[in-house]
Amino acid sequence: MLDYLLFGALPYVALAIFLIGSIYRYTKKGFQVSSLSSQFLEGRKLFFGSQFFHWGIVMLFFGHLIGFLIPNAVVAWNGSPVRLLVLEFTAFGFAISSLIGLLLLIKRRATTKRIQMVSNYMDYVVYLVLFVQIASGILMAYYGRWGSNWFASVMTPYLCSVFAFNPNVDLIAQLSTSNTMALLMVKTHIASAFLIIGIIPFTRFVHFLVAPFDYIWRKYQLVIWNWNHKEIRTSRNYFPGKSRDFKNN
Amino acid sequence: MNIRSQIAMVFHLDKCIGCHTCSVACKNIWTDRKGAEYMWWNNVETKPGTGYPTKWEDQDIYQGGWKKDGDSVSLKGAGKLKGLKNIFHNPNMPVLDDYYEPWAYRYQDLFDAPEGDDQPIGRAVSLITGEPIEIQSGPNWDDDLSGTPDYARQDVNFKHLSQAEQEAMFQLEKMTFHYLPRICNHCLNPACVASCPSGALYKRGEDGVVLINQERCRAWRMCVTACPYKKSYYNWNTGKSEKCVLCYPRLESGQPPACMHSCVGRIRYLGVMLYDADRIQAVASCDESEIVDRHMDIYLNPNDPTVIKAARENGIADSTIKAAQNSPVYKFVKEWKIALPLHPEFRTLPNLFYVPPLLPAMASVSTDGTYDTVSEHLLAGVEKLRVPIRYLSSLFTAGNDDKVIDVFKKLHAVRVSRRDTTVKDVTDKQLNTVMNEASIDVDTANAIFRLTSLATFEERFVIPAAHREEAIEMLENTGDYKGSTGFGFKEKPARGL
Ligand code: HEM
Ligand code: SF4
Numbered sequence A: 001m002l003d004y005l006l007f008g009a010l011p012y013v014a015l016a017i018f019l020i021g022s023i024y025r026y027t028k029k030g031f032q033v034s035s036l037s038s039q040f041l042e043g044r045k046l047f048f049g050s051q052f053f054h055w056g057i058v059m060l061f062f063g064h065l066i067g068f069l070i071p072n073a074v075v076a077w078n079g080s081p082v083r084l085l086v087l088e089f090t091a092f093g094f095a096i097s098s099l100i101g102l103l104l105l106i107k108r109r110a111t112t113k114r115i116q117m118v119s120n121y122m123d124y125v126v127y128l129v130l131f132v133q134i135a136s137g138i139l140m141a142y143y144g145r146w147g148s149n150w151f152a153s154v155m156t157p158y159l160c161s162v163f164a165f166n167p168n169v170d171l172i173a174q175l176s177t178s179n180t181m182a183l184l185m186v187k188t189h190i191a192s193a194f195l196i197i198g199i200i201p202f203t204r205f206v207h208f209l210v211a212p213f214d215y216i217w218r219k220y221q222l223v224i225w226n227w228n229h230k231e232i233r234t235s236r237n238y239f240p241g242k243s244r245d246f247k248n249n
Numbered sequence B: 001m002n003i004r005s006q007i008a009m010v011f012h013l014d015k016c017i018g019c020h021t022c023s024v025a026c027k028n029i030w031t032d033r034k035g036a037e038y039m040w041w042n043n044v045e046t047k048p049g050t051g052y053p054t055k056w057e058d059q060d061i062y063q064g065g066w067k068k069d070g071d072s073v074s075l076k077g078a079g080k081l082k083g084l085k086n087i088f089h090n091p092n093m094p095v096l097d098d099y100y101e102p103w104a105y106r107y108q109d110l111f112d113a114p115e116g117d118d119q120p121i122g123r124a125v126s127l128i129t130g131e132p133i134e135i136q137s138g139p140n141w142d143d144d145l146s147g148t149p150d151y152a153r154q155d156v157n158f159k160h161l162s163q164a165e166q167e168a169m170f171q172l173e174k175m176t177f178h179y180l181p182r183i184c185n186h187c188l189n190p191a192c193v194a195s196c197p198s199g200a201l202y203k204r205g206e207d208g209v210v211l212i213n214q215e216r217c218r219a220w221r222m223c224v225t226a227c228p229y230k231k232s233y234y235n236w237n238t239g240k241s242e243k244c245v246l247c248y249p250r251l252e253s254g255q256p257p258a259c260m261h262s263c264v265g266r267i268r269y270l271g272v273m274l275y276d277a278d279r280i281q282a283v284a285s286c287d288e289s290e291i292v293d294r295h296m297d298i299y300l301n302p303n304d305p306t307v308i309k310a311a312r313e314n315g316i317a318d319s320t321i322k323a324a325q326n327s328p329v330y331k332f333v334k335e336w337k338i339a340l341p342l343h344p345e346f347r348t349l350p351n352l353f354y355v356p357p358l359l360p361a362m363a364s365v366s367t368d369g370t371y372d373t374v375s376e377h378l379l380a381g382v383e384k385l386r387v388p389i390r391y392l393s394s395l396f397t398a399g400n401d402d403k404v405i406d407v408f409k410k411l412h413a414v415r416v417s418r419r420d421t422t423v424k425d426v427t428d429k430q431l432n433t434v435m436n437e438a439s440i441d442v443d444t445a446n447a448i449f450r451l452t453s454l455a456t457f458e459e460r461f462v463i464p465a466a467h468r469e470e471a472i473e474m475l476e477n478t479g480d481y482k483g484s485t486g487f488g489f490k491e492k493p494a495r496g497l
């Protein structure tokens, strides 16, 4: 029963909240979409915390994405034990990096007076869910090898079934392994991932939705005309009979 | 030719009395808020000195501005690659302690203290943590402290001065300082705009004011690093960067910015300049030795018929062209060539120009201990200046001494010519020599004198009408809103489900 709640219902609740909430916050509360950088108040401790954490977590994110998008390629890569080990150890390294980074960030926030002035409970909620997420991932990798293979054969079909609105909860519920710890961690990891998705709109997590990749192809300088005198257009009202939306009246 | 109009400024440094009225006017309007307490969009520094934030001019520390990169320029400490690589932690960003920790006093304690033997005090408390602090530094901590080891001697511009020149500056009789009021330069090639990963910063097409869209800023804080003048500030409370807005709501209604309006020394001038936007890249990436000249060349003569024609074609309003023709900035910068950009080597092409301070330069102490202000010595020329030319050229001309000397010859000629008019103790020969040296005539000298000393409010600030009656057209096509006020319908007629 719990499995059905966590892996059948929670995903949809989380995704719905995520979609509606993020769009609302982005369009209606643009002022509140920010990474809320605190480097200005404390820079030195942030360096290690933020670098370790972000590089780790961002790489892991893309790793998961690749596993989801091209599972066959991952399995093929893992065909040779050496390559499997390289992949697993790299991923494990990033996980450890993000865990260390996270702990440093928590310590920094808890012990720096200036940072406390810009903290509220949500910062700690974010730390908590991230800690659960990363720790469960690490333990799972440790107890239930090899995650990169396993992801391709179980998680990818499961996620596809979720996106197809036909969740195959059994894939998760009937996961069997000799190691109960691994099983517990897998389930925690999946459930808390959906939890994170669900709280994105209410936390500083919104900042990675607006990660500025478009900067790469943008022109450096940006000039905006309030009113382009060169291209004075005719009014949208110009043609009789084709009236505007009534709501504007 | 792609002509745009730009609001530009001139600050006449000989007139600045260092009263900070400008800073306070700005603070009261714009930055008297939580998170912005430490910000001074307008600040006044004492030079030589370390400035605010400390040593902002030292790009070895802050990596601000552009550097030449072939026939283009690239950002020193930000940009696509460097910016995104450093987005999780920005290594060259100034932090609070590079500015100062803002504070207030617990005045209430003075009233609430119980009766006792001791005098009650109002302790200084941090405006960030609320805890009592030892004040370490403030926005104008180096005010008037020329000569002190902590401030003046740490001035970044001394890099270009020999040890002997530096020592000469600190001898008691030679000691000198001047003020340097600074605001955002609303640059033609703004490093802040180029550095913003989310495209929140932009330059307004109509008047060239550089703004940060608060809705789009995501606290990637690259502009703080990229602006070599450190005129983009991070609001630690809102998680958004902020900067000088040149009081654009005032400009739009024809008023000068508050710092300029309130300026006690009347050192500030503001007007329109027309420039050729197609040339920006070429000018910004030219050789350091020519950058001042090329920068001045980008501004066009608003009386030239071809310029007027091209400006009209580009949609620049006639009122703006007219304002450009009456611009006091054009006179100082282009006609008389006595105003220079601050640190042109940063390559942002700033639009704030400074008339460098002549200071009580030429006076010599005579044997009876009085100052002799007109003598052969006075006329001997600018080489006898108290403040080394080298120092000023490091500030205003990227190290080109001749440019500063040219300006000083003119300023000096104006003084001698006025002396001739008022005191009448200058011989014709002396006057002619000075005027020839400076290559200006008496009429020009008088015009410079007038605009420097007697100019009215309307002469100092020539701001084109923003056409308030058409203000809505700056945002919308009025036709779209025709018939939208007064009576109307709230709902569509129902035609069934
Ligand atoms: C490419 C995407 C991302 C970018 C550009 C980015 C950028 C940033 C920046 C600039 C900060 C502020 C650091 C400071 O205080 O100066 C920050 C903080 C933070 N980010 Fe990210 N981030 C990204 C992805 C992520 C992801 C995927 C997560 C977690 C799932 C995350 C979690 C956090 C957290 C928890 C903080 C707060 C750190 C603290 O102040 O203790 N970020 N991020
Ligand atoms: S002075 Fe700095 S903040 Fe102002 S426009 Fe230039 S680069 Fe941008």
Ligand code: SF4
Binding pocket: B015, B016, B017, B018, B019, B020, B021, B022, B023, B044, B179, B181, B262, B263, B264, B265, B266, B267
């Ligand atoms: S108000 Fe004018 S005179 Fe006073 S410090 Fe500011 S710029 Fe100088």
